[in-house]
Amino acid sequence: MAVHPLVCISSFCLLPLAFMLDQDSTLDCVPRRSVPYHSESAHIFHEEGVSNYTTMLLREDLGLLFLGAREAVYALNLSDISKKQASVKWEVTQQQKADCQGKGKEPETECKNYIRILHKMADDRMYVCGTNAYNPECGYMSYAGGKLTLEPGEDGKGKCPFDPFQSYASIMVDDDLYSATSMNFLGSEPVLMRSSSSPIRTELRNSWLNEPTFVSMAHMPESQQSPKEDDDKVYLFFSETAVECDCYNKLVVSRVARVCKGDLGGERTLQKKWTSFLKARLDCPVLDSQVPHVVRDTYRWCDPRKHWKDCLFFAVFTPQFDTSQLSAVCSYRVGDISKVFAEGKFKTPVAVETFIKWVMYSGDVPVPRPGACIDSEARQAGITQSLDLPDRTLQFIQDRPLMDQAIQPKEGKPLLVRRGPAFTCIVVQQVQAKDGGKYHVLFIGTEDGMLLKAINHGDEMFIIEQVQLFPAPHSVKILRFSKDLIYAGSDYAAVQVPVATCGRSSSCLDCVLARDPHCGWDDVTGSCIAISATERGLIQSVKEGDASLCPTAAPVPVVNRSISPSENVKLLCASPSALAISSWEQDGRHLTSSRHLQLLPDGLLILNATESDAGLYRCVWAERSKGRKYVVAAAEYQLSMKGDSRSTPEARRAGASMAGWQTAVAVLLLLLLALLAWNFYSGHLPLPRMCGKTRGGSDGSRDHAADHPDPTASGWSEDKLLVPSSHNFRSNNNHTDGNGGKEDDATRVTLSSLQFIDDESEI
Template sequence: MSPLTVLGVFCGLFLLLFLSEYDTHNCVPRKSVPYQGNMKRFRAEGIWNYSTMLVQEDLGLLLLGAREVVYALDISDISVTKAEVYWGVTDEKQKDCQYKGKHAEIECRNYIRTLHKVDNSRMYVCGTNAFSPTCGYMTYSEGNLTLEKTLEEGKGKCPFDPFQRYSSVMVGNYLYSATSFNFLGSEPIVQRSSTSSLRTEFKSSWLNEPTFVYMDFVPESRNNPEGDDDKIYLFFSENAVEYDFYNKLVVSRVARVCKEDMGGQRTLQKKWTSFLKARLDCSLPEPSLPSVVQDVFLLRDADWRRSVFYAVFTPQSCTSDVSTVCAYNVSAIGRLFDTGKFKTPVTVATSHVKWVMYSGEVPTTRPGACINNAARSQGIMSSLDLPDKTLQFIRDRPLMDEAVAPLTGHPLLVKKGAKFTRLVVDNVLALDGERYAVLFIGTEDGYVQKAVNYAGEMFIIEEIQLYQNPDAIKTMRLSISTGQLYAGSDYGAVQMPLSDCGRYDLCLDCVLARDPYCGWDLSAGLCSAVANSTYASGTPSYFSRKMIQSLKDGDVSKCPESETVKPENYTLFPGNNIKLSCTPDSNLAEVHWLFSGQPLFSDTKYYIYDEGLLIHNASAEDAGRYTCESAERVNGRTLTRTMAIYQLQTHPEGSEMTTELPYGHSTQGPEEPHTMDPPEPRRDDLRLVGLQVAVAILSLMLVGLVAWNLCKGQFKKSPSATGQLKDQSGNYMHIQNSDSEIKQLKPTPVHNANNNHGAVITFNGNREHNFSPGGNLLTVDGLGYINDESEI
């Protein structure tokens, strides 16, 4: 194949991918909160992998498991350590682990992977212990954390590999775990550790190279007229056995077992008789490979039938960066297991096994069902009494034919960007008397997305940056009593409040945030937490008058009128390049500029971008009033408000050429040039500009390849003799020099209540600069004419 053909195919695929991503559904957070150093944090020198957490609200502790140590931290301030216990490996264990081919300082250490509450002051803890998993009990008493001396083998309870996903849950005194049973990690197992231990079969039809994600307990025997048993639910992904695919296809699963399962009498001795699994469906609108489940959270209800599993999924294809969130009702999962069709393996030509829907007779005592009143009426009092026909059926056919559909029939949230890693969910009572599920979703770059569903619309309230440097969130926990979220990663733990209502200064911004935790207090004139009001004690009528909150509609009509924006007066000097700052408070808002009441659009004269308006080579005709307006769509309505007003006046001729800064400061004489970053294009132009750049690059590549084929040579392009301006990061941006002489910009000092404006910076032709943090205009010599947006 010729180079031209290869390049043509590449270009076509590249453009196809680019255009397909251009139309991808995406949910944008309304507000982005950058890294804040005032958050409570915990990190110990030389300690890594803070990936196991246990919230002990009765003790006021957050138990944090890391590599070779467990910390007891103050639940209200995790930077305060109450106690700690070190649990290292012996030299003998470490050498044995290294002899087996593992890294001595990374893998052959003791990583704490299990922390479960046993009673008020006692915890169950397990560690990898240099690929020799070990478990024991730990107590907290009188400010001391103590690991009991009697330890037990953790095989089947805790993974050998410190970086292998696994899950476990403590029910009473019994540990249910899903992990690997051997050193190589090739024998997956779902096990109950008790006096009557049970485990899964080592068969690919039961578990086929799984990655375990989450396990939890649902008390389905409570108020159950059928006398059914409690259930343990397990979420994982594995290689599919039911699909014919040229490569291994990963699918997401949910499985369950019965709490009182005792195994079979002859068939399935000491094995689960109730193990059933089904595929989880969380499909994207467009055709794609099945998404892979990464984490699950059970939002419990007083009636277990209304409890909901929330799950985050990521793509298994490297060409996609779209994460999703789906919700599954516990009752819907139960109905599928109790009444759905089974899949069965059949042998076709060339001894190939194919899985199809089972259409034969199902045993009367339904395979995989728990012991209920109907079974007891037939004399079956436990799984030991189940007939062999039922046990043989479930041994060979643990897979259901149908998939579990999401509660809403489709994903709750579809988000493009950094992949989701973990999630927790809080159930919040709002001022309208309804409860809302607020999702806190961790990402691979250390952000938390705070989202809620309003009448079928998923709304991301805000995204908060927890770590200064990108760091994947590996564990998350909630404390309802303290209203705090805890996140752990390889490099440390962070404590974040579930809400920060003080972030919203105006009533309009507070209501448009649509945060169930927050409302505008009319009497205090500030955005405050709803939970702090006595509404929680049952006086909604009072707070419907005193506090404003409109979650579904985003209705700001009840807000008091905000203070009128005062115009800022400045003197215009012809020939200058002028920047007028205006940044909206919301990522969902669009900025519109008006000049003397008429709309402005980007062209060779004006350039509108995220930080404001740039007027190139200003003239006397540019004097007048400039108004920056923010337009935000809320529930089908557009809300417009004025963000800033600038009044530019021409400078009278003959004035002294000095640069005066606001608040009475003036500067003269040569100084070092001030660096400046080029303006970023507007958000709605980014994709279009990117597409134009991609097409231009590919066109140049095609031309270059044609020329190479013709001339059998190479071209070198010498750098153009353009001016260079060095920015703060040490990078250079090339700006075409202008022949026009720089003029002076003389602002008239004016105070304004708005705080979203930048500083005044003026550059003179002799590379002098003047800077004031309180101003709003920027003039730069030598920008040249702006022919299109790509030159900015």
């Protein structure tokens, strides 16, 4: 059968992808530990009837977390957010709800006031905005004397979205609000706007913003240490429909845009419009995919001891189509982004037949450079503000705000690519480990309510753990952190968890293999503790995960268990790591799963126990780290049958055999007696004379009797128990001796639906 050439070509093209999938290095990066929701290790805040806890403002100066929700703002204790310090309601009126409903909106969901903006101002007041039943409104909020006071009344159009479910972004810089949202009720007029004494906004053109989804904003102090006395910048991350793509279908691409803080607009061209708005494509290559992934959230991280160019933006990306379940994290150096805007080529629209094609601009670029901020060179030319820019420069940037070159990630590839529930948000913390190294610890929220904690070293991404944040799965909408605490918000509730829970590791091996920069093994106390909790040297190996540094552990104690015939027994052996592979041995013999033995993730289940199940059981788990394999004996059990031989199946079978033998002997005796009677009757044998007294003597008689053997039941004896060998391991199992103390009832499982099956029939 002939094969179509396209099939061959497609197969050949897919080989690199199949090879990368087979490598399994990052796609199926499994968290080493999965932690279910624990109310004792998490503080949660939720009020009945209130939802959408998705706006946060950390006020470390007040020790408070201000939390914006639907029609309410809360002041929560920063150390324990379950403790409410104050709150204020901001509800819509019945008239506002009726007006909103009259415009076709749903009264109980859309026609509410969703708090969307919450920023600190220089005078310690807070600026707050809400959707206000599709009529955005802003105001000022104060906290004093344990009370929150709200003073609404400002128009929120262009600052806060109309639609509570529409994307937006905002930031406060020097008491000026920079916001990215929609200007109208329909959501069809996207805008990047600065609300100040000199308000300014973007042009209403598709070449500027084309059906955007706004993500986040960040301020960069680029005027610091600038030889050209440059201006500060405000960066905007978003995605939009690509104008430069020659596609039949709409293709969404990720963007980063920036404006200058001192921009005042143009004198004639671009009046009250940004003269410094430039944007570029943001790439995060995922398996050489032809369809770009879309940015969902970003986090700016800066080392205060380094230049601003060395600051990093960490961004999470998700697929724009449902055909892929791969999410990614990429990082970008601010200096690389700035260079593209300052020195890169522009794209320009060109009419080709019936459509517009965007190509690289190769003509002369006006001076001053379009989109540039006012710096020392511009001032020397007599241009002291954007109002002085020539129309040629302004006309150029009005038509060509898009850069030709795309922004590439710092390492040229993602830090992490993982298959599973989509990533939603990210925060990053730098931690200095005991080895002197500094590591970026990534905290990533997911759509199913998980918080991933991961590190990246070299080309390796390692997920330390994933923690379930809420009692039920809810998408993580926002993440913030302060000191050693992480705060997460969802539609259902807000929750607070520590950045590190070292106490979850009960052994040195477990602590070191976790490779958590926050934690180390303290050999003095014999516990895994936070590195910030002591000045002593701790055992830690973040780069290599080298657990050979751990001291020799104590042998695992043998737990004695007495079991009954036909009993279902479970032997516990929970592995501390999802990367570990467990195995079981019985008297040194490797065990595999069968109908009789079930190998479970947390132990071994023996169904319908028999005498052959007695013996020494050993649970071993093995984990690899950086090419090294560590094997640990996690548990040992000595099983023995209880009761005497008569209570065992073997004794019952022996008794049945003895009864059959006795029956056979009785039948033979009856046949012998019948034969003797027939011979007497036929005269072949003389009848015996009667016994009587005679003078001087007596006649004796000969008795005929059949010897009946006295059958006895054959007993059984238990096999000798193997003497357990010593192993240098440590266990947390605490059990009493099965012969002399209480049994561990937690390890016995009785399955009423399973019956003992005796394949040998009694005779």
